[in-house]
Amino acid sequence: MEERIADYKTYFKNKQFLTSVAVAILFLAISIIINFYAGTYAAESASSPVTDIILSNTRAYDLDGMFVYGSLLFFFVTVFVCLNKPQKLPFAVKSIALFIIIRSVFITLTHIGPFPSQITITSDMLSDILSKLTFGGDLFFSGHTGLPFLLALIFWKDKIVRNIFLLFSLAFATIVLLAHMHYTIDVLSAFFITYTIFHIAEFIFHKDKIQWG
Numbered sequence: 001m002e003e004r005i006a007d008y009k010t011y012f013k014n015k016q017f018l019t020s021v022a023v024a025i026l027f028l029a030i031s032i033i034i035n036f037y038a039g040t041y042a043a044e045s046a047s048s049p050v051t052d053i054i055l056s057n058t059r060a061y062d063l064d065g066m067f068v069y070g071s072l073l074f075f076f077v078t079v080f081v082c083l084n085k086p087q088k089l090p091f092a093v094k095s096i097a098l099f100i101i102i103r104s105v106f107i108t109l110t111h112i113g114p115f116p117s118q119i120t121i122t123s124d125m126l127s128d129i130l131s132k133l134t135f136g137g138d139l140f141f142s143g144h145t146g147l148p149f150l151l152a153l154i155f156w157k158d159k160i161v162r163n164i165f166l167l168f169s170l171a172f173a174t175i176v177l178l179a180h181m182h183y184t185i186d187v188l189s190a191f192f193i194t195y196t197i198f199h200i201a202e203f204i205f206h207k208d209k210i211q212w213g
Contacts, residue, residue: 011086024093031100038104039138046113052183060117060180090208092154095201107138119179142182144172146190153198
């Protein structure tokens with residue numbers, strides 16, 4: 001605990017670090033706005049659904065509770081990990097923002113409608129909040145699969161944290177497929193696209209990654 005407090009005193013007294021964190025938060029805010037408009041456009045432009053080798057041959061499971069509360073748990077774990085490793089904040093937040101922006105570009109280019117048997121999220125408070133972050137037509141690629149995988153790559157050297165995020169990624173991949181919330185291609189492509197995004201982030205934000213750890 002004393003070591004963590006010392007880390008905070010060291011980093012948050014550094015003006016360059018604080019500037020990098022501020023830029024990262026601004027970048028994240030911009031990415032969320034872009035994602036909103038991209039998701040709205042994708043939903044309005046959604047075409048008819050298509051067949052899928054897995055979804056067409058399996059029934060849909062009502063896993064909306066696991067989806068909603070799993071997302072909430074993932075959010076709090078992510079915040080905890082990032083705050084526990086303050087030196088990772090600039091690179092991690094900027095990488096997440098880059099991920100959101102690149103995914104926004106993808107969903108504006110692909111307008112396949114949701115699979116007919118896709119489960120609906122029930123209307124409790126958490127579901128209402130989550131429903132405002134998903135649009136129905138923002139399918140390619142799966143953010144719920146890709147984002148935890150991105151965080152696993154960012155914290156790869158920490159075996160425990162890496163495995164936690166890998167489990168989140170695999171769990172969400174399973175949930176969205178069983179609930180018919182994503183097509184198979186959305187889930188499988190997420191791993192490959194996210195891996196590329198991570199390396200793009202390493203190139204663009206190289207200074208943050210090297211300077212702050």
